[in-house]
Amino acid sequence: QVLSEIYSEECDIPKLRALAWHGVPYDLRPTVWQLLLGYLPQSNKRRQETLERKRSEYFQHIALIFEARQDHQTEKHIKDLKQIEDDIPRTQSQIPLFRTEPLRTILRRLLYIWSVRHPASGYVQGINDLCSVFLLVFMQPFCSYRVTSEEGGLPDNINEIEADVFWCLTIIMDSIQDYFFPQSPGIQRALSYILYIVARVDSDLAEHFKTQNLEMIHFCFRWLNCMFVREFPLELVFRLWDSLLSMSDGIGTLSVYVGSAMVLKWAPELKKKDFNELVMFLQTLNTKAWTERELEEVLSRAYLYFS
Numbered sequence: 001q002v003l004s005e006i007y008s009e010e011c012d013i014p015k016l017r018a019l020a021w022h023g024v025p026y027d028l029r030p031t032v033w034q035l036l037l038g039y040l041p042q043s044n045k046r047r048q049e050t051l052e053r054k055r056s057e058y059f060q061h062i063a064l065i066f067e068a069r070q071d072h073q074t075e076k077h078i079k080d081l082k083q084i085e086d087d088i089p090r091t092q093s094q095i096p097l098f099r100t101e102p103l104r105t106i107l108r109r110l111l112y113i114w115s116v117r118h119p120a121s122g123y124v125q126g127i128n129d130l131c132s133v134f135l136l137v138f139m140q141p142f143c144s145y146r147v148t149s150e151e152g153g154l155p156d157n158i159n160e161i162e163a164d165v166f167w168c169l170t171i172i173m174d175s176i177q178d179y180f181f182p183q184s185p186g187i188q189r190a191l192s193y194i195l196y197i198v199a200r201v202d203s204d205l206a207e208h209f210k211t212q213n214l215e216m217i218h219f220c221f222r223w224l225n226c227m228f229v230r231e232f233p234l235e236l237v238f239r240l241w242d243s244l245l246s247m248s249d250g251i252g253t254l255s256v257y258v259g260s261a262m263v264l265k266w267a268p269e270l271k272k273k274d275f276n277e278l279v280m281f282l283q284t285l286n287t288k289a290w291t292e293r294e295l296e297e298v299l300s301r302a303y304l305y306f307s
Contacts, residue, residue, distance in 0.1 A: 001019055002016070002019050002020070002024060002025065002028055002032060003028060005019060006028065006031050006032060006035060007044060008044065009043070009044050009045070010042050010043055010044070011035055011042045011043075011044070012042075013035065013036070013042060014248075016032065016035060016036065017036065017246040017247070017248060018246075020032055020036060020242050020243070020245065020246040021242070021243050021246045022242075023239050023242050023243075023292075024242045026137075026140055026141065026238070027140075027141045029137050029140075029141075029238065029242070030137060030138045030141060030164070032242075033134075033137065033168065033241075033245055034164065034168060036245045036246060037168055037171045037172065037245065038171065039054070039164070039167050039168055039171060051160070051164070054163065054164075054167050055159075055160055055163040055164070058113075058162070058163035058166050058167065059159075059163065061113045061117070061166075062109060062113065065112070065113045065116050065117070066109050066112055066113055069081075069112070069116075076119070076122055077112075077115070077116060079122075080112070080115040080116075080122045080123040081112055081115075081123075083123055083125070084108060084111045084112055084115070084123055084128070085108070087111075087125055087128045088104050088107055088108060088128070089104075090128075091107060091128045091129065091131075091132050092132045092136075092234075095136075095147070095148060095149065096149075096150065096151040096152075097147055097151070097152070097154075098132070102154055103135075103154065106135070106158070106162050107128065107131065107132070107135070109162070110131055110162065110165060110166055110169065111123055111127060111128060111131060113166065114127065114131075114166065114169060114170065114173070115127075117170075118173070118177065120177070120181065121177055121180040121181050124180040125225075126179075126180070126222075126225040126226045127169075127173065127180065129226040129227070129229040129230065130169060130172065130173070130226070130227060130229070131165065131169050132229070133227075133229060133234075133237060133238070133241060134164075134165040134168050134169055135161070135165055136148060136234065136238075137238055137241075138161045138164055138165055139154070139155055139158070139161055142155035142156070142157060142161070143155055148234045148235065172245075172250075172251050175250035175251060175252055176250065176251060176252045179224065179225060179252070180225075184221075184225075186252070187221060187224050187225060188217075190224050190252065190255070190256050190259075191215075191216035191217055191220055191221070191224070192216075193256050194216050194220060194256055194259045194260050194263065195209075195216050197256070197257070197260040197305055198260055198263055198264060201260070201264055201305065202264055202267050204271065205263075205264070205267045205270060205271055208270070208271050209278075212273075212274060212275040212278060213275060214275055214278050214279070218278075218279050218282070218283075219278075219279060219282035219283050220259055220263075220282075222283075223255075223259050223262070224252075224255055224256075224259060227241070227244065227251065227255060228240055228255070228258065231262075231285060231287055232287050232288075232290060232295065233287075233288060233290065236287075236290060236291075236292065236295050239292060239295060240258070240295060240299070243299055244258075253306075254302060254303075254306065257302035257303070257305045257306045258298060258299070258302045260301075260302065260305055261298045261299075261301035261302040261305065262285070262298060263282070264301065265297075265298060265301070266281070266285075269281070270282075
């Protein structure tokens with residue numbers, strides 16, 4: 001169904017959103033995500049022309065913003081580039097591909113160009129995690145090895161992939177950029193809403209958090225800042241993003257309900273813990289051995305709270 005929808009003359013986006021909610025095959029993910037984000041037009045005929053134009057625009061950014069950076073760098077650009085350099089070795093460091101210089105060069109370019117073009121926030125830690133997801137997902141169909149765990153070279157079309165990653169990163173960041181402003185006003189609002197949902201569903205748990213002086217920011221900030229990239233095995237992160245991106249009003253919408261479902265899943269255990277135990281438990285959730293079944297359970301809860 002997904003295959004026939006994305007290659008129809010005019011893609012039915014609401015129908016594609018409904019299909020993507022249930023998960024997308026890995027080889028179709030780049031096209032599906034690009035359609036859901038509005039990077040690719042619904043009309044099949046216009047897609048190649050759009051890709052060529054957007055990729056050409058990005059290649060100009062490389063020349064004018066990255067390669068000629070010495071000509072126009074401000075103190076903020078230099079500071080951002082230093083933070084990017086610090087974060088690159090930490091980005092998906094368990095993956096062989098992310099320890100190679102060619103891939104790190106791509107990541108450096110992507111993050112620097114994005115930061116220069118978005119001076120209101122500039123580069124902030126967490127954007128590297130979001131970028132890494134797009135890189136892995138968009139490369140996988142063109143690699144004969146598993147990009148999340150095995151060694152191998154970059155695909156032949158890596159330049160085009162880099163450009164597509166840049167524009168898709170830009171689109172999701174536009175919808176959550178206030179997460180990355182000073183004092184993170186967008187995340188503060190999201191955390192308040194998670195607490196509201198928790199209190200509505202389980203007032204005893206919310207009261208226990210209050211008694212223990214536990215605030216959502218003690219453990220939820222990273223979930224939202226990185227869109228759960230560090231909370232699950234990567235294959236589950238990709239599956240989660242299928243659902244997050246299927247929402248018509250942006251990736252941030254469902255993430256609040258996923259965060260609420262994550263907290264409420266462990267409610268019986270959490271009510272028995274003191275402040276230190278709560279923080280330790282919620283900052284190091286036992287999700288690394290999860291399968292799709294556990295994630296589907298969280299997504300079902302999240303959708304229930306959303307609706």
